[in-house]
Amino acid sequence: YLKLIKNKTYIFKYKEDRWKSSKLKNKKNILTVIINKKLKEILLGNIIEFLDFKTRI
Numbered sequence: 733y734l735k736l737i738k739n740k741t742y743i744f745k746y747k748e749d750r751w752k753s754s755k756l757k758n759k760k761n762i763l764t765v766i767i768n769k770k771l772k773e774i775l776l777g778n779i780i781e782f783l784d785f786k787t788r789i
Contacts, residue, residue, distance in 0.1 A: 743755040765772065781787060 737756065739759050740756045741759050742753050743757055744751045745754040
């Protein structure tokens with residue numbers, strides 16, 4: 733199972749006061765995402781902060 737989802741991203745939807753997994757999509761390289769450069773930097777910074785071990789405590 734883990735091999736099957738290794739290159740996948742779960743998409744969640746908020747419904748009835750909770751988040752629920754709705755789709756499984758292929759991962760995309762961030763270089764293929766077309767978005768304003770400054771906004772991309774902000775989003776990547778937020779993702780890095782979210783994934784940082786210190787934020788899990």
